[in-house]
Amino acid sequence: MEQLIFEIKIIVTDTAEVKGAGGTAGMVLFKGEVNSRLFVGKVLPGAVDTQIKYCGKSKTLSARYMLEGTDAQGCKCRIFIENNGTEQNGLIVTAPRLITDSPLLKRLETADLKGTVFNRDGELIVRIVEMVP
Numbered sequence: 001m002e003q004l005i006f007e008i009k010i011i012v013t014d015t016a017e018v019k020g021a022g023g024t025a026g027m028v029l030f031k032g033e034v035n036s037r038l039f040v041g042k043v044l045p046g047a048v049d050t051q052i053k054y055c056g057k058s059k060t061l062s063a064r065y066m067l068e069g070t071d072a073q074g075c076k077c078r079i080f081i082e083n084n085g086t087e088q089n090g091l092i093v094t095a096p097r098l099i100t101d102s103p104l105l106k107r108l109e110t111a112d113l114k115g116t117v118f119n120r121d122g123e124l125i126v127r128i129v130e131m132v133p
Contacts, residue, residue, distance in 0.1 A: 002129040005108065006036035008043065008067075010124040023054035032126075034067060038105060039079065041069015049083075059087040061094070061117075063126075077102035083115055083126065092117035096128050 010032040017026040027050050032043040047065030067079040078101055085094030094115035098108045112131040117124070 001132050002114070003132050004036070005113065005128045005130055006034050006039055007128075008032050008034050008126040010043075010126060012124065021055075023052065023057075025053075026051045030065070034069065038072050039067065039069055039077075039102075041067045041079075044068050044078075059092075061085050061087075061092060063094075071102045071104045073104050075102060075104065077105065079105065079108075081128075085115065085117070094126075 010030050012028055012030050014029040015026060017024065027048055030043065030047050030049065031045070032047070034041050034043075044066045047063070049061055049063035051059060051061045053059040061084070063081070063083040065081055065083075067081065069077070071077050080099040081096055082098075083094045083096045085092050087093075094117065096113045096115045098105075098113070100106060100108065108130070113128055114131055115126060115128045117126050119125070
């Protein structure tokens, strides 16, 4: 069973790409916002998603970014997210890891989390859920 942690609305601010004989690598800079029951805030500057597609292999991504805002108890906090994943049948599936200074959200640092990246109504969304028994 999945329990929604939050969805991050992503806004791409810049991209860079290089194509070589062995594949393609790209870096996507972004900003964004979160408005969920557990956390409300924004993506801080410096967020980057590195995407690599080696010839004959699936595309991989590795995003690192920090959120700043308030948790459900109204405490100001930050959440660092490292989100690594692969493209599977057109859908990007990730295994996010979090570090936070929020006492309320600290349990997420060791939780079994799963992420997906997809388009919804023309917006890029990162959805993070907790896998619960």
